Each structure stands twice: as C-alpha cells, then as structure tokens.
Amino acid sequence: MLHNPRRPGAATRSAAFLVSGALAVTALAGCGSDDDEAGTPSAGQDIAPAARDRIEDGGSLRWAIDSMPGTLNTFQADADRTTGRIAGAVLPSMFRLDAQGRPQRDADYLEKAEVIETEPKQVVQYKLNQKAVWSDGREIGAPDFAAQWRALSGKDSAFWTAHNAGYDRIEKIERGADDLEVRVTFSKPYADWRALFSPLYPKDVMGTPDSFNDGARRRLKVTAGPFDLDSVDRDAKKVTLERNLRWWGRGAKLDKVVLTAVPRAKRATALAAGRLDLAGLDLGGAERLAHAARDQGASGPLTHGPGSALTPAKALRSWAIAHGEDEEAADEEIAAREKTRKAVKKYAKEQANLHGFEVRKSLEPAFTQLALNGAEGPLADERVRRAVARALDRRHLAEVALKPLGLPVTTVDNHLALAGQSAYSDNSNALGDQDTAEAQALLAEAGWVPGGPVEEKKEKPKTAGGQADGDAQGDGEDGKPGDHAPLLGPGPVAAAQHTALLHQADAVQLRAADKEKKKHPGGHHKKSGHGEHTAESLGKSTARYGSQGGAPGAYAPMGTAAPGGAAAGALAKDGKPLTLRFVLPSGPGSEQLRSVADEITRMLRKIGVRTDVMKVDDESYFKDHIASGEYDLALYTWPASAYPATDGRPIYAKPVPAADGSLTVEQNYTRVGTDHIDQLFDQAIGELDADEERSLMKQADAQIWAAAGSIPLYQRPELVAARPDLANAGAFGFQEPEYEDIGYLKKSRK
Incomplete structure (x- = not known):
C-alpha cells in the first residue's frame, strides 16, 4: 500500500499520500545553493545507468502503478501519482529535477528562462525551443502559456482547479518577438516562478472550462513528449504510451510503456507470472525477492513461505489426526495438508521465477513524520508536545526503518527540504535532542505528575473500520510482541525477553505480597502507591498486562526495584491519566509504520506517557482520522517540496x-x-534573492521545530523490482525519469 501526492508542483497533496508516501517533488526554487549545508542526498539513485548506445531500440516496458488515474489533468483535485507519471512522459515541463533534487532547464523545450526585470514589477522571459511542437504539428508557444495562466489564475470559478499558487500572482502574459518568446509579468514578486508551466498543457485543454474540467480527464488528444498517450483501458487497468514519432529530442528507445495497475501486495506474484518488468514493492515483496536471490541453487525445502512454520511436533500431530479414528477430523486434516502442499509447490515455482529480478533501492524524496495534534487534549499544551518530541530517539527510529534494508541510516532534520536540496539545513536544535530528564521536567511544568489519582477508565470505543489495541507496547494485532517488526529484519523486542521480564515482575510482586500476608494473618495487607495487591490480584493483573502488552513490573509495590528498562510511572492531571490516541493504518504495506510506532510507544512510556493504539482501515485512516483531527499521534509521510515557500505554507500555516x-x-x-511562521513564509515567497529566501526558510523551519507539531523522522525507503537487463529505471530518488533513455541492454555477442 503506497500512497502518493498529486502532480509535480501541486500545493495540494492528495489524502492517499499521507499513509506511507511516494514521490511528488517539483523543481527547486532559486538559482543559488549552499552546498556545504545542503550536502548530498542520503542515498543515491539505483537505476542501472547505461549509455544510449548500449540500449536496444524497441521493446515494451510493463510498469506497475498503484491505480488507474482518476484524471489526466494534474491540476485537478483527484490527480494522483499515475497522473503525474503520464504527464512526465507526454507533456512539456520547463524545468526538471536532477539527482540532487535541483531544477535543470529542459533544453528540449526551453532555450532560456530568466528574470529580466524586478522594478517596478518582476518580469520573466522564456525563450522556447523552436523545434518544440505539439503532436498536431502546432508549435509550443505564448498562446499555451496564456491559456494555462487564465485557467489557473483563480479569477474564473468555472475552471475546477485544485490550486492556483503562483498563477494568481501573474498580472499578464505577452508575446515577444514571436510566439516562441513569452514575457510573464507578476503583480507581486514570486520567488518560485520556476514552478509554473510544469507541466504545460496545450491551449486545447486549458482554453475553456469544458475542456479543462472534462475533456482532459479521460483523454489527451494533443501531447508533446517522447511518448504519446495511446490508450486508457480501464477494464484491463492499463494505460499505454507509444513512442512519439514527432518527437524532436533524443528518440525514445522503447516502443511502448504499458502502465498496469497492480496492488502492491500482489506485485511479487505478478512479477513471478511474467506480467511485469518494473514494480515498486512493499517490504513483503522486497523480502520475497531477497529470499529468491538467497535460495538460488539451494536444495531442500524452502525455509519461508507456506508450510515453513511446520515444526516436527506440529507435523507429528497432523499425522496423528490424519490417521486417527475421528474420520471427520482426519478428512479435514488431509484436505488442509493437501491445500498446504499445493500452496508450497506454487510458492516454490514463483520463487524460482523471481530469480530473474533484482531489487533496486534508494530513499524516496519524502519523509515520515510523527504528527502531534495540537487542537485539543494534552497536546494542545506546547510543553507536552515538546516533551513527547524530546522523548524520541530519532536515530533509533531511523534504524528500525532503514537498517534492515541496508539503506543509510540518517534522520531528517528539516521540515521543508531533504539532504541534497539547496534549502536543506539541520535546524533541529531549535527543539533539542532526545533528553528523558528534560521531557519529564516539561511534563511536570505542565502539571502532569506521577501517581496521581485517576478516574476509572471506561471501555475503549472502536472506530468504524478500526480496532482499539489498548495500551500498546510493540504489540501485534493479537497482542503478541513483535508482530509488526520490519519484514527484512528482526523485531525490536523479542517475545522471550518480554515474557522473562513479566515473570521477573511477578516474582517480585508475589514475594512482597507474601511478606504482607505474614504481617497481617487476617488477610489485610498494606496499601502501596499502586493500590492493594494480593497473590490472586497480582496474577490477574499480570495476566491482563501480558495480553495487552503492558510494561514489565508496572504492578510492583511502590519501592520495588523494577526490571531493567521498565517504564516510568503513569502521569495524571485533574484526575485524568496522560494517555494519547495513536492512530495507525492496518493494511498490508504499513508494517514498517507499525514497527516504528511500537518503538515510539516504548520511548513514551519511559516518561510516563501512555498510548491507546488504534489500527484502522487504510481507506478511513486519512479521511476519518488525520483530516478530521480524530487522533493525538499519527505517522504519515510528506513529499519533499522543491518549492518550500509555496508548498510548505499550507502545511504549516x-x-x-x-x-x-x-x-x-x-x-x-x-x-x-504561529503568526511568525506564516510571516516568514509570506516574506520568502516574494523574495527574489535566493540566499535571502533560504535564510527565511531556515528561520521558518526552526520555528516549526520549536512548535513541535511535526517531528520528521527518516526518509521513506524506495524499493523497486526490475529485470536485470532493464537500464535507466528503478529507484529514481530525487530525479524525474528520463523516459527516452529507458530500455533493455543489448545482448552481448560471443
């Protein structure tokens, strides 16, 4: 399950993106850079690069997409990642990203673009490539720029556009010496002017409300890229792109690109069946390919997949049932064994076929964050938010997500850019590093104290499509520790260790209860700060704690030494315990988020903060919880914007x-x-000096850290399965695909 934002350059992200994230970055504003501070991307591309002369002419690429596009117009509200992928192959963009996430003029469309006047008003002049033509033979020029501006300016409500950032600052567009020269005059300075006209639609689409609203949803009759849009087959769930014969740039190596909608949970099977050549993977799919590579040439049964959990004891029990006197049970067991045998055979065949693929991996230009809802409840107090943030070991959380995959373990230390982008700088010191003592001091200052009386807790309600997990401590859906550990590595806490700690706590508590019983033969015993304890009540308490995943030793009498790593006492205020609702998605592909959430929950217990973890359906996760504010803590992913002033403002306003x-x-x-954050964004968006704009964005990011509403953690992994002979495709990282260079390597001749 991958979720992705909207188009290149859209200020509005789709709801779907927010669960686990996908690529949707745009060209970076400003010409300058601060390389010393920005550094390099945390992980490079993994696309099997090859020179064009090593690539065959012809062939088709079957490329997995998450879903069929709701629209082909990237400026509409239901545009998604597939919309952006199609636009990147068939439409012009004045600027495209390089491997560092920085804009580069696309010479196939644009000879030159520069600010030629700043006073009295900002004027940008574009000089278009004279070879650039639409697929109907008409040259790309000023009429197309003007039509797109009028559609997106926000002045005509008949155009159903999702955003107009930047276009609303344009005062007029004029033709220069000819249609290939375009002069854009702004009513107010606009630092992110490079974001505009990428992609650029023909005036046939942008010219009227009808063509904008409906005409471009299902078809693009006129295009101008290395590929044309050939067909959109919604029954077959395929979009077919064909080589554009009118293309004036480097000719596309492939004849066709077939974008096929396949759910991520089913992509490994589709790859094994020979239905895909390139596919983004969730952790489960990547693990299958990793197993396939390790198992190549090995003999004997597989140690993973169906039947791999069968132990000698289970096998003996199965044999006994199958050969027992209970004929009904025997028949059921024989049928189950036959079903397992077929599943094992099918799985082994699929694994053999997966030997023909490799996993290409990098880090997406998107970061996973812990969101703290400051609208109401305990987190409305900035001190509590800062305490939660100061309790987090962000480096460890990055290790949980990235280390099992062999990716660089680095934290994200900026809300508005990622390492490698010129706007990036580490401003996290405005909040501070992990510090348990400081976190506890902040909570005490806010009035949350340990051991205070609390009102009796009512049964937790279950949300529609969700389930309440109780006070989760790394639990799985059945209450067992480690169920949601990363699929390519061990979980953070072993079940055996958890059980041992519980037994240790039980022993301490029972010894204390026995001492009290001897002192008070009549059955009365001393009260502790945790209430009255008897051997019977302690047994029930630890049993309940074991089922809910509570902290070892939490029921020990006051003064009893807790086992190593035990949590701090629960905090309360005004009779209410400090418990935060932690909402998480439950679907396949969210295992990594849940593993990270387990670790966050453990860290918060150390400062006395409890969590009620709720796992909800993916479809309701954003709409019913994130967008509506029905959560205290949540994990979701934002794309790194290359226009921090334009795209960042609505996120942190x-x-x-x-x-x-x-x-x-x-x-x-x-x-x-805060008002101050808004003011910094407003200043930056009108600042034409690149260095000054970066300075303002640095100040804004520091203020966002200090407000402690969003805590960036790590860049999301990008895992892609590809045929070994497929070149210039895979885990793209920051860079947008160069579609014309993708193809299959020529076969070597002996």
Missing part, C-alpha cells in the same frame, strides 16, 4: 477559525501554527 467555530486548517493536519 496557523489554522484560522471559521464562522461556524471550526478550524480552517488547509493542509496543516497537526493544527499547530
């Missing part, structure tokens, strides 16, 4: 009360913002 008393949050789903 201070919520504004509406007339009905609700909050208008734009995309700030943490509901945490």
